[in-house]
Amino acid sequence: MHHVVRAADIQGVIAYSGHSSGFKRHSAIDRAVGATHTGLGLCALEAKGHVDTHVQSFEEFFYVTQGEPTLILDGRSYPLVPGSCGVVPVGTPHAWLGSGRGDAHWLDMLTPIPRGPTEPEDTFFLGPPRAYETGPLDIRDPRSLHVFRMTDDDISLDKLKVGARIDAPTVSSSMATALLAYSGIAVKMLVDHRLSAALGTMFMVEYQPGGVAHFHDHPLEEAYYILQGEVEAVADGQTYVLKEGDVLWTGVGSIHAFFNRTDTTVRWVETQSPQPPARHSYRFNRDWDYLKEKLARP
DSSP, X not given: OEEEEOGGGOOOEEOSTTSEEEEEEEEEESGGGTOSSOEEEEEEEEEEEEXXXXXXXXXXXXXXXXXXXXXXXXXXXXXXXXXXXXEEOTTOOEEEEOBTTBOEEEEEEXXXXXXXXXXXXXXXXXXXXXXXXXXXXXXXXXXXXXXXXXXXXXXXXXXXXXOOOTTOSSOOSSGGGOOEEETTEEEEEEESGGGTOOSOEEEEEEEOTTOEEEEEEOXXXXXXXXXXXXXXXXXXXXXXXXXXXXXXXXXXXXXXXEEOOSSSOEEEEXXXXXXXXXXXXXEEHHHHHHHHHHHHOO
């Protein structure tokens, strides 16, 4: 099972009515398309808009694509910029504030999927957001437990070949800042257990020209939001060309593959929910086809 949402069809609607101002969200992936773990949405907050302080019984992942919203999380204020990302842990008070410098847009992923109107409540509002002292987002500060910022240097092999300065404005180099590269693909983890996420993950993917991920499936759900370029995606035997702003979701057991047939890179934000198991999170068709052929030999 899979689902595709085209950028032209994304239209936000007022969300959290009575507890927000200038906030809209388009629910791209939810129960209506067959998802059981992935609640993916595209959020927009007007300048000087807000979402009241609230707590919820699900994790909220986010990745800012435009503007400079402020996240107030557990009593601390985090001014965000494009590339900022993080997780709101279950039961943690938080609110959103719009910037006076223009609208803000971000991608969110809610897991498990929020409950419907006929089910027990899972979101509880605590009142208008309070004013907190603000300053630039500082991901080097050890107190920034749930927030990160992605830059182009973080996904560039050439930039990571050299040592970081002692005063570099990034997280100290370690496996937590590592870049995974294979088959023309670069993967940079954004949100996982390092930021205390327990129910899902979020990461950046970049394909070089000719990059390919052969046919495979997972024991989990994945969602992909295209940031730049275009990629050929095949899901359950159907082929799509995904471009900037498009969304693809693949359910458990959905066989899918990606091919960059262009002469430029393609980049997207990807989520997984629930978190991958320690083993066997990928099942590649080619490996099992090889075994079938091997067993059939005289």
